[in-house]
Structures are given as structure tokens and as C-alpha cells.
Amino acid sequence: MPSLIDIRRRIRSVKNTQQITKAMKMVSAAKLRRAQERALASRPYANMMTRVLANLAAAAQNDDSVSDLPLLQAREEKRIQLIVVSSDRGLAGAFNANLLRLVQRFIEEHRDADIKVEVIGKKARDYFRKRNHNLTGEHIGLVERPSYEEARTIGDKLIEQYRKSEVDAVYIAGNEFKNVMSPNLVLKKIMPVEMPNSEGNKEQQTQPKDYIFEQPPGELLKSLLPRYIEMEIYRAMLESNSAEHAARMTAMDTASSNAGEVIQTLTLNMNRVRQASITREIIEIVSGAAALG
Numbered sequence: 001m002p003s004l005i006d007i008r009r010r011i012r013s014v015k016n017t018q019q020i021t022k023a024m025k026m027v028s029a030a031k032l033r034r035a036q037e038r039a040l041a042s043r044p045y046a047n048m049m050t051r052v053l054a055n056l057a058a059a060a061q062n063d064d065s066v067s068d069l070p071l072l073q074a075r076e077e078k079r080i081q082l083i084v085v086s087s088d089r090g091l092a093g094a095f096n097a098n099l100l101r102l103v104q105r106f107i108e109e110h111r112d113a114d115i116k117v118e119v120i121g122k123k124a125r126d127y128f129r130k131r132n133h134n135l136t137g138e139h140i141g142l143v144e145r146p147s148y149e150e151a152r153t154i155g156d157k158l159i160e161q162y163r164k165s166e167v168d169a170v171y172i173a174g175n176e177f178k179n180v181m182s183p184n185l186v187l188k189k190i191m192p193v194e195m196p197n198s199e200g201n202k203e204q205q206t207q208p209k210d211y212i213f214e215q216p217p218g219e220l221l222k223s224l225l226p227r228y229i230e231m232e233i234y235r236a237m238l239e240s241n242s243a244e245h246a247a248r249m250t251a252m253d254t255a256s257s258n259a260g261e262v263i264q265t266l267t268l269n270m271n272r273v274r275q276a277s278i279t280r281e282i283i284e285i286v287s288g289a290a291a292l293g
Contacts, residue, residue, distance in 0.1 A: 004277065007270040011263055018259035024091065025252035032180075032245035038146070039177050039242040042235050049228055056224065057195040060217035069218075070163040071225045074192045079114045081136070081158060081167040081191075082106070084128075085174035085236045086121030087143055087244045093251035095175065095183065095244055096123040102185050103173050116167070118154065120237065143241050151234035159226055162191050174236040175243035181250060183243035190232045193225055 002010075084103055086096050100123075107115055119125045120139045128135055137157070142150050161167050170191035175183040213220065 011266045021252045021255040028245045028249040035242040039238040056221045075168040077169045081170045083118045083172040084124040085240045086124035088122040092248040095247035146237035152230045155230035174240045176239040177242035180246045
């Protein structure tokens with residue numbers, strides 16, 4: 001059985017750890033609010049972009065030049081570019097583990113294809129480096145401070161590769177902010193762009209949009225497709241940042257609760273050891289007095 005001093009040292013150590021986890025929870029909660037506001041603010045723009053693309057696709061359906069746009073050209077997926085958006089730091093529960101498990105399953109399902117990986121986040125970089133995957137780019141520190149300019153740089157690079165037929169499809173994997181308790185894993189294809197169907201929107205069926213285009217719809221579609229891809233990458237970083245802080249806040253809250261239970265158990269053991277020691281000393285005193293008598 002551990003001595004009284006050892007138990008006290010362990011209680012002190014667990015209390016120090018609990019203070020750290022509580023502080024990390026408070027920091028993540030403060031950061032989550034700002035990150036969540038940015039992520040939620042980007043959704044209406046992305047949804048409007050999707051609706052505009054649907055209207056443009058409907059308006060340009062008779063334009064033969066639209067079918068020749070490089071970003072709409074679907075090919076057999078022999079060469080796949082995968083973008084993985086993870087976090088730069090740990091202590092966020094299963095946030096990165098679940099994402100990397102999803103990505104690994106995707107790679108195994110497409111083992112016949114040549115898969116290249118563009119990583120955003122240190123955890124994904126370390127994971128793929130250890131497994132000697134073909135990395136085409138590493139971007140560290142972007143998720144903590146998402147920037148549209150950085151998303152545009154990544155998007156332009158991948159768009160150019162797709163236009164040159166160096167890759168046949170581009171997928172992006174990341175965590176989407178759902179709620180504080182659990183993120184939503186997302187793995188979606190962003191190239192070739194799959195045009196949304198405006199017929200599936202009931203609002204557009206009852207209130208059709210009759211736009212007057214200053215430029216031909218095909219030209220507008222050509223200029224908007226790259227912006228759509230850049231926005232998808234930027235949104236993935238914003239969503240991942242929010243989901244990371246939510247996951248870390250939940251993980252640190254659980255760690256603080258577990259530390260409290262450990263402290264309670266250790267305190268109970270310490271009291272038992274102390275009571276046993278006192279009882280033993282009393283028995284020794286009484287035995288000694290009896291022997292003298």
C-alpha cells in the first residue's frame with residue numbers, strides 16, 4: 001500500500017493537472033465563440049453561391065461552351081488529390097483520430113488510384129509523414145487563423161493541376177462544426193464541380209429567378225467556379241477551427257471531471273491509510289501499557 005506521503009504527492013499532482021485542464025477549457029470556450037461566429041457567418045455566403053451556380057447552370061444549359069469548362073470535366077479517377085484539414089495541436093479528444101480514420105478508409109477504398117495528399121494542420125502532416133504518403137504540400141498554422149488568401153493560394157494550385165489533367169479528382173476531408181458535443185466528419189468532392197440542380201429547390205420552383213445577365217451565363221459560370229472552390233477550402237478551415245475548439249473544450253471538461261474523481265478516490269485512500277496508522281499506534285501504545293502492567 002502506498003505511503004501517506006506518496007498519496008499526498010499524487011493528490012497535489014492531480015490537482016495541478018486539474019487546474020491546467022480547467023484553464024484550457026476556459027481558453028477554448030473563449031476562442032470557440034469567435035470561431036463559431038466566423039464559421040456560421042460563412043454559411044449564408046456559401047449557400048448563396050450554390051444557389052447562384054444552380055441558376056447559372058440552368059440559364060447556360062443550352063450553351064455548348066459550358067460543357068467544355070475544365071472544372072466541369074469528369075474523368076476516371078486514376079489520380080486523386082486529397083486535402084486533409086486537421087488541427088495543429090492535440091488534447092482535443094478523438095477530433096483528429098476520427099478524421100484520420102475516415103481518410104485512411106477512403107485511401108484503402110481507392111487503393112487502385114494514385115492518391116496525393118495536401119495537408120492543412122500539423123497532426124495530419126505528422127500522420128502521413130510516418131506512413132510515407134505522397135505529400136504535395138504542408139500548411140501549418142492556417143487552421144488557427146484561417147485566411148481567405150491562403151485558401152485562394154491552395155485553390156489556385158489545385159485548379160491549375162486539374163486543368164492540366166495532372167489529377168482526375170479533388171476531395172477535401174475535415175470536421176464541420178455541428179454542436180459543442182460532437183463535430184460532423186465531412187469528405188466531399190470539390191473537383192470536378194458537381195453543379196447543383198435548381199429543380200430540387202422548392203423555393204425556386206415556386207419563385208423562379210428571371211435574371212438579366214450583363215455577361216453571358218457561361219462566362220459568369222467560368223469566373224465563379226474557381227471562387228466556389230476557394231470558398232469550399234476556406235469554409236473547411238473555418239469549420240475545422242470551430243470544431244477543434246468545441247472538441248477541446250469538451251475533452252478538457254471531461255478531463256477536469258475525471259481529475260476530480262481521482263482526487264476524491266485518493267483522498268478517501270489517504271484517510272484510510274491515516275486511520276490505519278493511528279489505529280496501529282494506539283494498539284502499540286495499549287499493548288505496551290499492558291505489558292508494563
